[in-house]
Amino acid sequence: xxxxxxxxxxxxxxxxxxxxxxxxxxxxxxxxxxxxxxxxxxxxxxxxxxxxxxxxxxxxxxxxxxxxxxxxxxxxxxxxxxxxxxxxxxxxxxxxxxxxxxxxxxxxxxxxxxxxxxxxxxxxxxxxxxxxxxxxxxxxxxxxxxxxxxxxxxxxxxxxxxxxxxxxxxxxxxxxxxxxxxxxxxxxxxxxxxxxxxxxxxxxxxxxxxxxxxxxxxxxxxxxxxxxxxxxxxxxxxxxxxxxxxxxxxxxxxxxxxxxxxxxxxxxxxxxxxxxxxxxxxxxxxxxxxxxxxxxxxxxxxxxxxxxxxxxxxxxxxxxxxxxxxxxxxxxxxxxxxxxxxxxxxxxxxxxxxxxxxxxx
Numbered sequence: 001x002x003x004x005x006x007x008x009x010x011x012x013x014x015x016x017x018x019x020x021x022x023x024x025x026x027x028x029x030x031x032x033x034x035x036x037x038x039x040x041x042x043x044x045x046x047x048x049x050x051x052x053x054x055x056x057x058x059x060x061x062x063x064x065x066x067x068x069x070x071x072x073x074x075x076x077x078x079x080x081x082x083x084x085x086x087x088x089x090x091x092x093x094x095x096x097x098x099x100x101x102x103x104x105x106x107x108x109x110x111x112x113x114x115x116x117x118x119x120x121x122x123x124x125x126x127x128x129x130x131x132x133x134x135x136x137x138x139x140x141x142x143x144x145x146x147x148x149x150x151x152x153x154x155x156x157x158x159x160x161x162x163x164x165x166x167x168x169x170x171x172x173x174x175x176x177x178x179x180x181x182x183x184x185x186x187x188x189x190x191x192x193x194x195x196x197x198x199x200x201x202x203x204x205x206x207x208x209x210x211x212x213x214x215x216x217x218x219x220x221x222x223x224x225x226x227x228x229x230x231x232x233x234x235x236x237x238x239x240x241x242x243x244x245x246x247x248x249x250x251x252x253x254x255x256x257x258x259x260x261x262x263x264x265x266x267x268x269x270x271x272x273x274x275x276x277x278x279x280x281x282x283x284x285x286x287x288x289x290x291x292x293x294x295x296x297x298x299x300x301x302x303x304x305x306x307x308x309x310x311x312x313x314x315x316x317x318x319x320x321x322x323x324x325x326x327x328x329x330x331x332x333x334x335x336x337x338x339x340x341x342x343x344x345x346x347x348x349x350x351x352x353x354x355x356x357x358x359x360x361x
Contacts (some may be wrong), residue, residue, distance in 0.1 A: 026292045026333075029064040030184075030222060033057040037227045039268070045179045047254060049130055049314020050270045053227035058183035058270075061225075062335035065184070073325050074229070074334070076273075077125035083243040085250050087277065090122030121175070121220060121348030127271075127340045128317045129152045131162050131173030132347040133310040139300040146222055154311050169345020176314065178344040183270060185336035185355055188213040190254075191235035198235025199254035202283035203293045205232055205274075206257040210264075217332045221347045226268035229336050231355075232256070233327040237275035240320070255281030258296050261305050265313040271338065271354070274316035278334040282303040289342075318351060330360035341361050 003056070036057030046052065054119045065071060078084065088093050098117045120126075134151035148166075151159045153173055162172045190205050191198050193213050199205070214220050224230060239249040253276040256264075264272060272279065280303045285291035293302040301307050309315040318338070334357030340349035 017193045026061075026064040026068075027222075029060050030225065031170050033060045033227075034225070036060065037225070038281060039226065046314075047108045047130070048171050048179060048315070050227075051181065051314075051316065052180055053268060053270055054179055054181060056184055058227040061184035061227075062182055063335070065335035065357050070200050070358045071206060072329070072331075072359060074329050074331065074357070076322050076331075076336075076355060077351065078240060078320060078322050079242070080350065081122040081242055084124060085240055085242070085244040085247055085277075087123055087250055090119040091117060093118030093120060093123040117163070119348075120350045121232050121341075121343065123348055123350075125173070125318065125320045125322065125351055125353070126335060127178075127338070127349050127351040128306070128310055129173060129175035129347050129349070130310050131170040131180065132315065133303075133306045134159070134162070134313045135307055152311070154314050157268045160260065170347060171345065174344060175346040175349045176344050178340050181316075181336070183229055183336060183339035183356075184225065185229040185231055185334045186219065186222075186224055187233060187323065187326050187332050187355075189217065189233045189330075189332075189336070191233055191327065192216075194235075198238055200287075201248075201252035201254065202281050203234075203254035204257035204281045204294055204296065205234070205254070205260055206329050207259045207263040210258075210260055211248060217330075218230060219332055222333070224264065224267040224269060228267070228269050229273070229338070231267050231323055231326065231336075232272070232274045232323060233323040234276055236276055236277075237320075237322060237324060240322075250277050251287060252284045253277050253291065255279055255294075256299060257281070257305050257307070261313075265308070265315060269315060271316040271318065273321040273323075275321050275323045278303065278306075279309070279317050279319060279320055299340075320355060321353065326355055326357075331355065331357040331359055333357060338352065 022128045032094050040050045094116045128190040134153045149159050153162050158170050234254045236253050239247050241247050280296045283291040334355035336355045340351045
């Protein structure tokens with residue numbers, strides 16, 4: 001609640017004496033924010049990673065976008081349904097819609113639905129908790145019992161501290177610890193950088209690509225700031241269709257290169273989201289064991305971006321972001337708001353990210 005009140009207080013700066021964006025300017029807000037964003041190391045017992053950077057500095061940058069006269073709101077999530085594409089790593093999601101009912105002796109009629117099966121936090125546009133991924137000291141050979149007890153999580157937490165029993169919720173690093181993510185966002189248009197062609201299966205967005213996109217989009221001077229959210233538009237979401245049919249969306253996809261993950265961690269971003277299913281690049285056939293991982297992936301870590309972001313860098317992730325509208329309007333910077341559900345002990349959550357920014361700005 002204190003953090004939300006802080007957001008309100010910061011945005012109140014917009015009111016008196018004209019729009020904040022007009023009086024101070026976005027560039028001035030960015031400059032003023034630089035001394036207001038905290039830096040690691042974080043305190044003992046930390047469970048939110050780079051989300052510690054959120055606060056007055058990131059809210060100040062947001063205020064300038066919200067106050068801009070021509071700003072628009074953009075939905076960055078897909079609609080959820082029984083017919084949307086489904087992740088092969090999550091239990092299929094199924095909603096049951098109940099009949100219209102009433103209360104005897106009243107004029108009321110009402111409707112409802114329920115989740116019959118599935119993992120809401122692993123399907124559709126969803127966000128990973130830091131406790132979603134851990135790292136083993138050596139690769140499991142698939143023989144015998146899985147050595148879960150040796151897993152190491154973000155912040156040095158052990159398996160016993162995070163998930164001491166097979167049926168235990170996450171006792172540390174669960175999604176309920178994520179604060180409201182209200183901050184500035186940078187959109188990098190990898191599809192445009194690729195000559196207007198959507199990236200294909202296994203294609204990687206490298207550090208060199210990120211630097212080139214910042215330059216071509218006029219963001220070299222601003223760069224990527226501590227506390228930013230980074231959105232990367234690959235164009236792969238053009239394969240998202242509902243009903244899903246035989247779409248290849250969840251069978252493969254482009255993703256972030258390992259060197260780029262390290263680069264973004266150095267920039268101290270809060271969250272990364274691509275319009276792809278896995279964040280990591282996945283070659284055609286890899287999920288069926290018919291192909292290996294793309295070039296540059298560390299040995300034994302086909303999902304190295306997940307491991308690095310969640311278990312090492314403390315950077316949250318969103319999968320299946322809907323970034324086409326933002327890219328089409330060339331909204332390279334915006335105020336973004338991301339609120340996962342506070343499901344105690346959850347490893348992920350459905351999420352509805354939004355961005356507010358000026359088209360063509």
